[in-house]
Amino acid sequence: MTFDSLLHKIPEIKSVNLLGIEAQALMVPKERRPYLKVDDFISNNPRYSAVMMLLYPKEQETSLLLIERSNGGGVHSGQVGFPGGKYEVEDQTLEVTALRETDEEVGIKANQIEILKAFTRVYIPPSNFIVQPYLGIMDTTPHVELSVDEVANIIEMPLSTLLDDTIIKEVGLQTSYAELIDVPAYIYNDYTIWGATAMMLSELKETLKQVL
Template sequence: MDFSFKDLKTRLINSSGKPLPGEEAQYAMAPFERKLRAMESLQRKATRLSAVMILLYPRQGDTHTVLIVRNDYPGTHGGQIGFPGGKVEETDINLEQTALREMQEEVGWQAEQVRVVRPLTPLIIPPSGFLVHPFIGLSDNTPAFVPDPYEVAGILEVPLSTLLDDTIVKQKPIQLASTGKEIMAPYFDIDGHVVWGATAMMISEFKHLLHDLR
């Protein structure tokens, strides 16, 4: 499956009122331990709101998205790979603005360059208690990223053709930063980088959405 950016943009805009793939698509990339938990018990742990941006843009004839490698600070998400995003601030009008603001702060691409076309299914992060709201945004212009050195150790510009390649889906034991416990988890092997957990679950739903747009 190969979408030009122009074609993908049209399909995503036209899909805005259609149902999302939802939790079933997310759970295709969930760690086994998470699959054993009831969603009800997870809901009780979600006490804080955050949002992330799945930014899509053209580069060298392919549609790309961007992931960030977070600096290795103490805490649940230090050193992990994810979409640009973060917690809601009091000045944010809504969750969409949170995603845009955090994207601009973390990777340096201007929010006014991005058209948000639709949300994905919110996802709970049990270790941190965040309920994360992913948004899909489109930039007609190819970004010139300027990562925030305080928060971002590096960025990964990933072609959609890579994300849609099923051979990058793998599984291995992963150590949890929150507890030190080792669990078996599926992940995306993106140029040697391990993308797992909530980010992998968001990518999984996004991939299902792309397949539905064919």
């Protein structure tokens, strides 16, 4: 959809009810379903992080920024995700975390981004993190400067592509909760987007469909 069309929908996006784990569950296999309710895992003493789902204009259309993480040997190395990272005490809030990490990873400054709303948290069992996604928007195409230690590439997905059900496929993957299972994933430009990122994308997609 055009970016101008999206701008006219901003008040509705800010006020629309989130679809929560109902929408997230559309992109998880049955083996992952026991981990959908974040509050069930507070007793695990999880760490906290935040990510930025950033919308912006790209040649008049609306794009969504994703990143391919560098292969640094971590649990999520090489995977596709959103800019973001671990909460630090000096951040004060998780919103600050999302903005700071977006700056550190892709060079987009906090004052360029308007936060529209917080989305539903996701629990990530392998790393014992609770992740808080935020939906942000900026009115220009970002100039990106990658932190090469953390980010291998950026992926600019048109919002119209996310809203297209044909990019959802079942793929066989080895996961933390099963050796080899069929996992729902978004396939875009040869990237396989699954797990927590797919859950967040699913809630974003289903939420926006209510107003677009």
